[in-house]
Amino acid sequence: MVATGHNVGIAFALNIAAGLATCIGGSVVFSKSLVHLASPKSLSVALSLSAGVMLFISLVEIYGKSVEGFTAGLGEDNADGEYECDQTxxxxxxxxxxxxxxxxxxxxxxxxxxxxxxxxxxxxxxDVADLQALEVAVDPTLPHFHATGTPVANSKLDDEKTIKFNAKSRHQLNRTGVLTAVAIAIHNLPEGVATYIAAMRDVRVGAVLAIGIALHNIPEGIAVATPVYFATDSRCKAFLWTFISALAEPIGPPGGVS
Structure with missing residues (x-):
């Protein structure tokens, strides 16, 4: 497929949309309603759907088109001047x-x-305790919210253990959130390249792959924002690191295909 300005624009738009899904996950720190939606069950459904979509697109669509591309490139013209690709x-x-x-x-x-x-x-x-702690932190009307506004939550898995964040644990949580953002950014680079190439080859395939990656990115955004929010008590910082990790998705294609 010949690259045109229209195709390139669509490919980058799909990458940006898939990357911004990470920010959707990170935005849970702003709304208690979003936290309620981010239950273990709903996250499991999103991850399962994402896995199914990406496996199907990878093994059925992208892999098949890869073989077709090699077939077109490895064949030769026969004696009659017609293109031919034999069994070999x-x-x-x-x-x-x-x-x-x-x-x-x-x-x-x-x-x-x-x-x-x-x-x-x-x-x-x-884990379940992280989501419960986030729900209590964002919604002060729930029980077990510390009077000072510091996120504190009781885990239903162990009623006697209360999660309290002192200076040491805050530092560790912040480090975890930042490392998660970096790791997800690294993972998003090849995902961005794959989405871009797939969209350039077939917009339909690229769109479906972008949807699968977007579903996968929402829980990743929560995984970045939650520890940073608990460590800093700052929703803006939590969302900022989520946004930074999302930038790798559209940045990947220029570096990967250049």
Missing amino acids: CQGNSWLAGTACFVTGFCIIYVMDWIVHKISPDFSDEL
Whole structure:
């Protein structure tokens, strides 16, 4: 497909939309209604839908188009001057497509390993206690809200343990939030490249992939904003780090395809 200004504009728009979904997750710190929606059940549904969409698009649409591209490139003209791709050519096309698929898997695996190697205590997941603490912090009318306004919550998993954030735990929470933002930004770079290339090849495929990535980015935004908010008591700082991690999505394509 020949790249046109229209195609490029659509591809970048899809990347921006998918990236901003991270900010949707981060905006939960501003509204108790959004926190109520960010229940473990709803997040699980979003992640499951995202996984299904991205797996289908990756294995059925993008992988198939990759093989088609190799088939078009590896074939040769026959004696009559007509393009032909024999069985050997088709087999090589499947091998090349599979090799690139495995290479991409290895690249993202190594990137994930590097992030965890740099910070062994890094986690991009939220447990039930985190969501309960966030709900209480944003909605002061709920029980167990500290009189000073500091986020405090009781976990239903253990009524005797109360989460209180002293100076040391605040520093650790802030570090966790920042590291999560950096890690998600790193992960968003190849996602942005994949969405851009898919949209340039087929807008429909790019749009569906962007939807899957957007569903995946919403819980990631919550994972960034929650610890930063608890550490700083600042909704703006929490949202800022979420926005920074989201920027990698549209930034990825220029660097990845240049």
